[in-house]
Amino acid sequence: MRLPTLVFLAATTLALGACGNTVEQRIGGAAVGAGTGAVVAGPVGAVVGGAAGAITGPSVARATRRATR
Numbered sequence: 001m002r003l004p005t006l007v008f009l010a011a012t013t014l015a016l017g018a019c020g021n022t023v024e025q026r027i028g029g030a031a032v033g034a035g036t037g038a039v040v041a042g043p044v045g046a047v048v049g050g051a052a053g054a055i056t057g058p059s060v061a062r063a064t065r066r067a068t069r
Helices: 003-018 023-067
Strands: none
């Protein structure tokens, strides 16, 4: 990857990580989404999966927390 792409990905990750209910939920969701996306669709899937995971991470965490009680 080129340096501008890496800088863009890092900035996007930080921006999405900072706008959550808790940072741990956003970063955890982004990491899981990026890992899954990378396995399924390569680098493009990692970016899309990371964004989707960061957005849906807190709601998934709340749902699983309620389901395990």
